[in-house]
Each structure stands twice: as C-alpha cells, then as structure tokens.
Amino acid sequence: MPKVSSGRRRETAAVNALRALLESQDHIVQDIDQRNDFGEDLYVQFTEGREVTGDVIKVQVKGGTSWRRVGGYGVPVKGHAAIWADGNIPVICVVHDPKTERLYWANATEQLLAARRELVLLKSIFVSEQDVLDMHSLDDFVAETRMYVNRYRGNQAMRTQLSEMSGAEFDPSDVVLHFINEHGEDIVFWQCRGEGFATLLHSDLGWVPEYVGPEMLRFERFESQPGLGDVPVLGETILNHAEALWVAACFAATSWARQPAPDRQHADIRADVADNYVQRQILRRLSAEPDLLVRSAAALRVVSHLEPDMADELSELEGDADVVEEALEASRETWSDMSFEAKRLVILYLVDRIVIGAPTDPIDRQIRITWRVPRQPSA
Missing domain, CATH: 3.40.1350.50 (D212 PD-(D/E)XK nuclease, catalytic motif)
Incomplete structure (x- = not known):
C-alpha cells in the first residue's frame, strides 16, 4: 500500500x-x-x-x-x-x-x-x-x-509611473532614482546592475537617454556667459548646482551596482544603448566637422576589401539617389526625421568597426568606435 x-x-x-x-x-x-x-x-x-x-x-x-x-x-x-x-x-x-x-x-x-x-x-x-x-x-x-x-x-508604483513618463523599460533589478528640479522638470537616474555607466533621462530634453559615469561630472566656464561662473556639466547635459549634487549622490549610492554582476557576460551590452551611443557620437562629430561625410565617403572608396554583405548593402543604398542626398545632408537637426536607409548609409560611411568591451567599463571604453576618418585634433 x-x-x-x-x-x-x-x-x-x-x-x-x-x-x-x-x-x-x-x-x-x-x-x-x-x-x-x-x-x-x-x-x-x-x-x-x-x-x-x-x-x-x-x-x-x-x-x-x-x-x-x-x-x-x-x-x-x-x-x-x-x-x-x-x-x-x-x-x-x-x-x-x-x-x-x-x-x-x-x-x-x-x-x-x-x-x-x-x-x-x-x-x-x-x-x-x-x-x-x-x-x-x-x-x-x-x-x-x-x-x-x-x-x-x-x-513599484513609482517605477511604473516613471517608466510610463519616460518611455524606458526598467528591469526589476535596476536602481531607479527620481528628482524634480525647481522648474518642475523630472530627472531619472537609471542604473542597470553590472553596467559601468548609468542612464540620465530628463523630461526637458525629451527623455533622450544620456549615458553617463561619475568621471563625466565636471565644471566648465562658458566664455559667452562669464557671469555664470563654474557650471556643472554631465556628459552633454548642463545641470544646475542642485541637480549636480543629486547626481553625485546617485553615483555614490549606486557604486555597488556598477560592479560585475554574475549574470552579465563579457562583451554584453543592450542593443538600444549601443545604438543610441553610436548615434550620439556620430552627431557630435558631424556638428564639429561639417565635411566629415564627404571625407569619410572618399575614404571608403579606397578600401581594398569590403565584406561581401557590406559591399552589397552599400551598393543597394547608393543606388538610390534620394537616400544618398539625404545621408549627405545629415546633421543633428535632421537626424530624427531621416529615413532608416539614410541613417544606415551615414553609419557605413563614418564607422569602420565597433568593439564592445567589458560591461563594467565606462561607456566610452565599453563601446569603442573606429572611425574611417580619425578625429581631427582639437585646436
């Protein structure tokens, strides 16, 4: 029995x-x-x-x-x-x-x-x-x-509300911190576990993600406005002093989350982060070097060997005169309205390769871009 x-x-x-x-x-x-x-x-x-x-x-x-x-x-x-x-x-x-x-x-x-x-x-x-x-x-x-x-x-309710506001999708293990500045604007500090950088989301900047690390928080003087004194800047985002203090506290409070995580592998990064970061670097170079696309396209012409898939894609994109014209007019102002094909052609012109580093590296070392035309030295 x-x-x-x-x-x-x-x-x-x-x-x-x-x-x-x-x-x-x-x-x-x-x-x-x-x-x-x-x-x-x-x-x-x-x-x-x-x-x-x-x-x-x-x-x-x-x-x-x-x-x-x-x-x-x-x-x-x-x-x-x-x-x-x-x-x-x-x-x-x-x-x-x-x-x-x-x-x-x-x-x-x-x-x-x-x-x-x-x-x-x-x-x-x-x-x-x-x-x-x-x-x-x-x-x-x-x-x-x-x-x-x-x-x-x-x-959990606050995270849901911040996700709906910003359009970001937070993982349950992410650290998400919130700040409202004196103008009533919302700022979200978002730290994923095991990533060597954080994401800053600002309502006044259209919630466009800015990938930042503590080493990127600095003070600058603007010659055009000397009366402002030392202005806190994080990456490309200008902050006021209260925001800078809050961001510094966020970095300090989340330092543990930027350490290696057991479930994060080498050369592992979210696709949206990589795409956004590369696009921001492209726009930064286009703003600083107006003739960059022409020089990069010329450099691509003398490459002795292209991967077959890349050569086929390049031929297809350049076969459309409208795409070529749109790509060559790319700028920070036109980028958001450009077609996928034109953006892709810009990337092929400008970027030779991208190497992904360790997840805990700062963002600029984790995503290393090799340009077809090296950066011009600063004056």
Whole structure:
C-alpha cells in the first residue's frame, strides 16, 4: 500500500499551525495550488478590525528539524531568487519546528534585495530563532510586514509611473532614482546592475537617454556667459548646482551596482544603448566637422576589401539617389526625421568597426568606435 511520507506530514503540520494562528485574528489565508507551486505555499491578506486591508504577502512554509542552522533555520532559495526578490508581492519564509512547537519567520524579499546590493548570491534565507511568530508577536509581525508591503508596493508604483513618463523599460533589478528640479522638470537616474555607466533621462530634453559615469561630472566656464561662473556639466547635459549634487549622490549610492554582476557576460551590452551611443557620437562629430561625410565617403572608396554583405548593402543604398542626398545632408537637426536607409548609409560611411568591451567599463571604453576618418585634433 502507498505510504504518506513523514516530510509531507511535517509540511502539512507547519501550514496548519500558521493558518490557525493567522485565522485566529481574522487574517485571510489562501492555499496556492501545488500544481502552481513556484516556491510559495500561501497567500495571506491582512485585515484590520475585521476589514480587509488589501495588503498581501506570499509565504513559503517549511516544517521539521532538518532546516535547523546555527542560531536559527535556513530556507533554501534554489531557483526562486528572482521571483522572491522581484515579484509584485513580497515573500515571507516561515519555519515550524516540531521540537519547540513554534513558528519562526523572515522576510525573504528583503534579504535577497540586501544581498544583491552587496553582490552576494544568497543560497538560503536565514530565519533567526529570535523571530518567533506566536500570539504575543503576531501584532508586531503584521505591523512590520504591512509596512514593508506598502513601501515595496509604493516603490513599484513609482517605477511604473516613471517608466510610463519616460518611455524606458526598467528591469526589476535596476536602481531607479527620481528628482524634480525647481522648474518642475523630472530627472531619472537609471542604473542597470553590472553596467559601468548609468542612464540620465530628463523630461526637458525629451527623455533622450544620456549615458553617463561619475568621471563625466565636471565644471566648465562658458566664455559667452562669464557671469555664470563654474557650471556643472554631465556628459552633454548642463545641470544646475542642485541637480549636480543629486547626481553625485546617485553615483555614490549606486557604486555597488556598477560592479560585475554574475549574470552579465563579457562583451554584453543592450542593443538600444549601443545604438543610441553610436548615434550620439556620430552627431557630435558631424556638428564639429561639417565635411566629415564627404571625407569619410572618399575614404571608403579606397578600401581594398569590403565584406561581401557590406559591399552589397552599400551598393543597394547608393543606388538610390534620394537616400544618398539625404545621408549627405545629415546633421543633428535632421537626424530624427531621416529615413532608416539614410541613417544606415551615414553609419557605413563614418564607422569602420565597433568593439564592445567589458560591461563594467565606462561607456566610452565599453563601446569603442573606429572611425574611417580619425578625429581631427582639437585646436
């Protein structure tokens, strides 16, 4: 005859103990169908004065003494790290020890996010033996957990709003910071984990991404406006002093996120970042060197050997007189309205090759452009 495993009995006892405790105070406990079990056993919706609050957590429940560790218990993370850390609902781990007949708890989401900031790969959630969950501590548990739920939910809501405003798509693991200047303009500082640069998005500049690093924050004097004194500049963006202080604080606060990430490989960069960066460098050179396209097209003519695919593409693009005319008139002012074909022809004329470096390099070293015509030395 089939037998029921002792492990199943322990897990059931743990779930029942937690359910009984929570339901004794009118909190709502709902089982998660084990066919849909991705590391959580229960949904818990908190109530207050028997009224539903809308504050919800997910709970991973473990039972038995095998989870015992020095000073407490360990709940394996296994493949649940991303879901527990980046989901829309925080995850709490609860352990039931049949020897003490007590429940113990820990905030798995909080621990995973803290470990991520320290670039630590957490393999288990530590549940302290000091964090007992019983009738005496239940009110404190509910208050602390609800506070975390609201902070977590508020942060997610703000990220969603900033994403809708700027058109950027933030990954759950990205660090996204927000500033409103004295003119009511929104600025977003966006740091992806493992990237050696950050992205600055400014509402007054049409949310066009500026890829920046701490080494790019500087002070300049403009001869045309000597009364301004030292003006803070980040990349190509002029800031006021309050914005500069905020950006400097953002760089300091996110230095950990620019360190190598375990899941980022060498020569790995987002395609949109590479495209935007190359286009900005092209426009910068076109502004500084009006005859650059003519010189670059001439340099391309004397190349002894072109890759067959490139030669075919160049021949097709140059076979359309309208595309050639549009490309040769490329400038910062016309770029946004140019056709894809004309932009592509400009890139073929100007760029010999692009080499992608390590993800943690600053943006100008991570994306290295070899131009057909080298830059002219500054006067």
